[in-house]
Amino acid sequence: MHIKRVTLLSEKFPRRDVYPFNLETLSSTKHLELQSPITFFVGENGSGKSTLLKAIALRCRIHIWKGIERARFAHNPYEEQLYRFLNVEWRNGMVPGSFFASEIFRNFAQILDEWAVSDPGVLEYFGDGSLLTQSHGQSHMAFFRSRFKLEGVYLLDEPENALSPRRQLELMRILDGMGRAGHAQFIIATHSPILLAHPLATIYSFDSAPIKRVDYQQTEHYRIYRRFLTGEHTYDQDDEK
Secondary structure (H helix, E strand, C coil), X not given: CCEEEEEECHHHCCCCCCCCCCXXXXXXXXXXXXXXXXXXXXXCCCCCHHHHHHHHHHHCCCCCCCCCCCCCCCCCCCCCCHHHHEEEEECCCCCCEEEEEHHHHHHHXXXXXXXXXXXXXXXXXXXXXXXXXXXXHHHHHHHHHHHCXXXXXXXXXXXXXXXXXXXXXXXXXXXXXXXXXXXXXXXXXXXXXXXXXXXXXXXXXXXXXXXXXXXXHHCHHHHHHXXXXXXXXXXXXXXXX
């Protein structure tokens, strides 16, 4: 365990009418206690999970790889400023870490291949092969297996996106083993009911404001999947809260 608490300094938000400071989940939440090596952020799309995850990464001075910058219709100067209004409390001092999101992973893999042109040895770290020659799921798992062996804080944004159910179970085993070893701490935004089922994880729900800690069976994801698999819920029914 490395981070013990994340505090949102909402009283210092510069504005309340623009993203991300207009998200009620963030403006009404004081702090999150991180009491397990694995913490999940769960909630509906647009609830603020990824937004807070990225802000924590930036506050921890963790680099976030980016793709090619494109012109945008409208620019929001506040879009990536939430980290300035966070306080991260460490148990025994700051440690390094990494941020993973599937939409930016390919850019990282391409840069890694460019490095390998002059130094092929860099690929040994990832199983001695280019990540670009593997499927999305295979390359993601190669990254997880190698990177999580190092001490650090790991922030993952929907790591299940490219993974089959079997690979999600494999990822759960990796998280469990690295978390129990004591050198790695994980904060993960996810929609996966498989990953959420980890018995020792702390789950924070963004489906209400303020953000609150919930049990696995209380998550909307568990309830929807359970209703669907038991035949209680079909595709033409409205979701029930």
